[in-house]
Amino acid sequence: MMKGSVLMYLQLATVALLALACSLAFASDPSPLQDFCVAVDKYDSAVFVNGKFCKDPKDVKAEDFFRPGLNVAGDTSGRQGSNVTAVTVNELPGLNTLGISLARIDFAPYGQNPPHTHPRGTEVLFVLEGTLYVGFVTSNGDGNRLFTKVLNAGDVFVFPVGLVHFQLNIGKSNAIAFAGLSSQNPGVITIADAVFGSEPPINPDVLSKAFQVDKNLVEYLQKLF
Template sequence: MKGVHNFLVTVAAILALAASIASAYDPSLLFRTSASQQTKPKTAFCKNPKLVTPEDFFSSGFNIPGNTNNQLGFSANVLNVDRIPGLNTQGLSVIRLDFAPFGQVPPHTHPRASEIIVVDQGTLYIGFVTSDEDGNRLFAKILRPGDVYVFPFGLIHFQFNPNPTPAVAFTALSSQYGGFITIADALFGSNPAINPVVLAKAFQLDTKTVKQLQQKFA
């Protein structure tokens, strides 16, 4: 029972913190690009109020560990408006992150959201990098159970489990569709592929290495 109580307290705290962010600012909430269409609204349809039920504000299973048996060693259980219709227009989504030993969420950005994270189990090494005009400064820290950290809007950030034991964290985004752009996948795994010469010059690599990376991420 103590574990369930701690879990509920953790989720309640992160929802409260994220809600305060969402109420203040939620830019670009309704838009994302589509490969087959022009930029279009990305929001759920409003339900007839007479048909709304408590189930529209409910989800379960957030206490169940995710499958981390993959190359990066992490899983993300995302609760957004697709799973909880009552989140529509609330500017909020929540994610459970499970990490295998030495697993990581690679450097990425959320183009439509800031993020707040709280560690529930284990230890995480996390950080974000500022923009060029701020000197590309790294703000990194080791987090342990109960520790909370904020990733500012749109900045590249990461989470890494440095230990040989699993870790669990919960995060909240200030958007119902925060988006997720993994830097390496986007650049080396684009379709069609970016000209290797461009990436070789950008990363100060030879084109052979770039082509190998493109094959790997493709």
């Protein structure tokens, strides 16, 4: 009888531990929707939340869920030969709390969307017109492997969240792509701009050693950005 009771208690304890493990496995903090959100003790001095405050439902209008203009090509005369027209929660308030956004990307011939990351969103790219050479690089722990593909009109490619990726128009005509992202505010970090165009500038000695190049080259690149 004693052995049976002990066995029963062990079984109940095992079930309880498994249930606790499962609950912990599914519990997590919400994904960040901005670069940082410093905690404050006084709520009346708070400025940002992880996302945006919500409008009173009785004041919501159809216009809150609508944005025109993605039929208009962006200006691709800049140094990269591309233009990104983003539609995040900042441009379309109705996206708040929905966890999605999108963008139109226009490319001049041989224009590129340079290496960048979206720290808070996976990107699915759909090519509407033209031919793009695209790719992403895995993290350090996965050997910084490069995955690339040439995409034509109608093709789709996915860039996993947080990984460095790029798109290059390899055609002689303009190209157009649309991207869907798994965050209402995915963020974007353009690698060259962040490294060489930070404010204030990163110490050139740091970048010289990191890239194993002459300090004068680093200072030249910082002036460009």
